[in-house]
Amino acid sequence: MVVAKIAPSLLSSDFACLAQECERMLELGADYLHMDVMDGHFVPNLTLGAPIIKCLRPHTKGFLDCHLMVSHPEQWVDDFASAGADLFCFHIEATEDAATLIDRIHAKGMKAGMAVKPKTPIDVVYPFASKLDQVLVMTVEPGFGGQAFMPECMQKVADLRSKFPDIDIQVDGGLDPDNIGVAAKAGANVIVAGSSIFKANSPGEVISLFRKTVDEAQAAM
Numbered sequence: 001m002v003v004a005k006i007a008p009s010l011l012s013s014d015f016a017c018l019a020q021e022c023e024r025m026l027e028l029g030a031d032y033l034h035m036d037v038m039d040g041h042f043v044p045n046l047t048l049g050a051p052i053i054k055c056l057r058p059h060t061k062g063f064l065d066c067h068l069m070v071s072h073p074e075q076w077v078d079d080f081a082s083a084g085a086d087l088f089c090f091h092i093e094a095t096e097d098a099a100t101l102i103d104r105i106h107a108k109g110m111k112a113g114m115a116v117k118p119k120t121p122i123d124v125v126y127p128f129a130s131k132l133d134q135v136l137v138m139t140v141e142p143g144f145g146g147q148a149f150m151p152e153c154m155q156k157v158a159d160l161r162s163k164f165p166d167i168d169i170q171v172d173g174g175l176d177p178d179n180i181g182v183a184a185k186a187g188a189n190v191i192v193a194g195s196s197i198f199k200a201n202s203p204g205e206v207i208s209l210f211r212k213t214v215d216e217a218q219a220a221m
């Protein structure tokens, strides 16, 4: 059985005070701090890179879950490792040699995650699953916060969960209190959420609800 891990997406935070936003989320019960790294090529948006992780690292003990929406992710492994990233998640669509990349991520002391876009079939992950620490099933087209959750991606989560009962399955995009039940029932246990946490009147309550829903669904499996 896997446990719930809640990962607020810092893309929706106030970048002007990122370190305080990280601490605020951890105090409210967050398990991971989800950092969206975009290169303006793999996705039509541009965010932050290893220098920001390096700057943030001394200010937080939080687990930095880095989601790289970039082409050629292999070129950033060393930089993210020395900057202090805890998990390096790359897109299968962005690399030609995922097996070598996973080994390099582990050799640098980080956990390795593999992400799939909504239209990518989940079976591409299967050959690598035993080496991965986490699989990210995107529930929106990557690139922007605030998009609508795609329920059609839940079959991929269910298929992955039935084959790999112990792997961390992360979902990312449009997660909120209305659809967390569907995601949890399908088998997702690592919940990324930007808008629904940061825009909530009570972000701590949203984090608690996500955790309770996931843990109850896991207990019922």
Ligand code: DX5
Pocket: 009, 010, 011, 012, 034, 036, 067, 140, 141, 142, 143, 144, 145, 146, 147, 172, 173, 174, 175, 192, 193, 194, 195, 196
């Ligand atoms: C989108 C990013 C997400 C995004 C989620 O490509 O990977 O992490 O921040 O934001 P919400 O929860 O607002 O959809």
Ligand code: ZN
Pocket: 009, 034, 035, 036, 067, 172, 192
């Ligand atoms: Zn993300």
